Amino acid sequence: xxxxxxxAVGTALGCRATxxxxxxxxxxxxxxxxxxxxxxxxxxxxxxxxxNDAALGMxxxxxxxxxxxxxxxxxxxxxxxxxxxxxGAQGYTIRSPQDFDALDIDAMCERSGPTLLDVHxxxxxxxxxxxxxxxxxxxxxxxxx
Numbered sequence: 277x278x279x280x281x282x283x284a285v286g287t288a289l290g291c292r293a294t295x296x297x298x299x300x301x302x303x304x305x306x307x308x309x310x311x312x313x314x315x316x317x318x319x320x321x322x323x324x325x326x327x328n329d330a331a332l333g334m335x336x337x338x339x340x341x342x343x344x345x346x347x348x349x350x351x352x353x354x355x356x357x358x359x360x361x362x363x364g365a366q367g368y369t370i371r372s373p374q375d376f377d378a379l380d381i382d383a384m385c386e387r388s389g390p391t392l393l394d395v396h397x398x399x400x401x402x403x404x405x406x407x408x409x410x411x412x413x414x415x416x417x418x419x420x421x
Contacts, residue, residue, distance in 0.1 A: 281308045281324065288320035295321040295385040302328045302351055309359070315390035316364040323384055324392040326356050329401075360392035370395040 284298030357367030
């Protein structure tokens with residue numbers, strides 16, 4: 277969770293001519309999103325795809341799948357596109373496939389500076405976390421270990 281954003285910025289610093297895409301969650305952005313300012317200052321071509329479900333999704337779904345108490349996973353509603361714009365990056369809010377289709381991906385890839393896509397996702401969609409659950413002592417959905 278705290279790794280993707282900094283890793284994307286570091287990768288872009290190492291290879292400035294190639295756009296880098298970071299796919300991460302809203303909890304990750306709240307944890308280390310200030311690194312976006314480095315990408316702005318260094319004019320790095322990073323596209324941050326933020327999966328926004330207003331939750332620490334891995335925690336939430338892990339608790340549910342393990343039958344644990346639901347606690348400590350909720351996040352505030354944040355306009356991450358506006359946050360990116362306030363830091364000097366481009367920011368777009370994606371709520372539908374049509375919003376995504378309207379983006380000029382080529383321009384984002386050629387841009388001298390970062391872009392953030394605030395992608396609103398279904399908060400009830402369970403991510404593919406079966407391996408993580410097994411490591412933590414849980415089980416896969418449906419009770420299969």
